[in-house]
Amino acid sequence: MRPLLLLFVLATCCLGADAAALSAKGFKVTEKNGVITGLNGSTKGFTADDFKAIAAVTTLTQLSLDGGEVNDENLTRLAGLSALQTMSFNATSFSDDGCKVFAGFPKLKSLALFHPSRSNPAFTGAGLAHLAALPEFESLTLAGANVGDPALTAIATLPRLKSLRLWHNIETADGLKALSSMTSLRKLTLGQRLAGRPAKPASLSDASLPSIAKITGLEELTLQEARLSGDALMKLRDLPNLKKLTVSQVDTPAADVEKLKAALPKVTIDWKPLTEEQAKTLTEKLKL
Template identity: 45%
Template sequence: MHRHFAAVIVVLQVFSIVASADNAVAVKDQLIALGGKLVEKGGAITELTITDCKKLGPAEFKLIGQVTTLKKLTLYGGCHGLNDETLPSLAGLKELEAIGTDGLKVTDDGLKHFAAFGNLKQASFFHTSFGMPGFTGVGFGHLKACPKLERLTVAGISMGDEGFAAIATISQIKDFSTWHTYQTEAGNAHIAKLPNLRSLKLGQRLPGKDRKATSLSDASLPTLVGIKTLEDLKIGEARFTLEGVKVLKGLPSLKTLLLYETDFPVTGLEPLKQALPNVRVTLEPLTEPQRKKLDQYVPLH
């Protein structure tokens, strides 16, 4: 009798293994059919990238949520189907370390679902809830519940300074990048409150009839000098003067400085390097398309 039960258990285990393997193959095939690019390690899917997410809906996000071995998930190309209702479908991705999104439509409260990713180290949000009524970006404060999160990007988002005030509460961030938001000059003071910031990429706010004043200029730089832990700084889409940028010599830990898509005098590069002798300074020359965009974002008076 005992042998009979043992044999039954072995058979059931075999069936379970076969069924599990068949399901894994089916999931993989479905992800590929959705345009997914996969990276596997030891037979497990560890990375998934979908660059056109416009057709993804509840069923597709449940499918992605089954891949519990994922460490990196990239959902670009108008991922509007990822919202307050579908985000919980991804809650089982406990091994996730990096996520990149473009166009998800969540409320501030809906951003709390990202707290389910306890191993998250890196998160990028592009065009999140752009133009959505009531969205302010304060929901990014929920990310402080991700203890390992060190790199965060928010860009192309219609959020103002209150969103940056919420981000300032994520004290574990070491690398922060932001551009093309509704930030004002005052938003820089919130960014400067991040106590462990090592790397910062800061671009210009989006222009608009209510956003004529710049968020990044010579006047911003003394605020950034308050980030004494800063080692790497990228600033762009602005008009800087030599004297304005020289104040960055007040950053004791600064090692690299990049001026990108920026109106800065080429003749000022060598004097700037002399003023910052311990910093590797790079100036990227403006291309003509970049100059035209800069004229739109920061008009010459």
């Protein structure tokens, strides 16, 4: 997409013109009352001018971008989008230092990072601590990242976080202990670490559950891709506010699940036996 053409299309759409031209360039466009409120698309081949054009759409409340062109410099070019409430990125290349930009989005409530900066060693996840400055920030997803315990330490400093989703990163069971101090957390989805070569110890295992059981504000908990014993799951009785437990793609004896249901009669427990394909994933992909 040529930068000048993108500038023209975005400018005319912001003035209330039909968004069809922008859609034709690959963006999914969301409009409300004649103005653009959401953009979703790939940044492949984008230049600095293209990012400046996106930044000109100051009515945006939602932005989802996919591509390595989302680096420190181009993330900074989006800093003027002060109305943003929801952001989602996939396969980015920004660093911890680049995360400073997020602190400049005063209305940001939700951030999702899928496969972030996997080839950039300057992104350890520690930069996520900059999100702590946001007065309304309450939801974070971090998945498929080459980051581990430093990211969890940073996440644990977010004082208003209510929802956290983690899977396919490289944290350890010991690193998960940092989350036990998060008194604001109400929803937690916790998946397995990436296996690595050689395979690393499981991050979600029996050893993890005592730490999870200390997050006493949890109302909804999802555990996925693990091998968990009935005795370990019983630790979840220490969660006084738990209302819903989802145990997905987890190797746990059915009899132990029934015991857990009896022990937690007020908790809705969603569990299904492993399929053959799921069992194969645990063994071959996740090396459990």
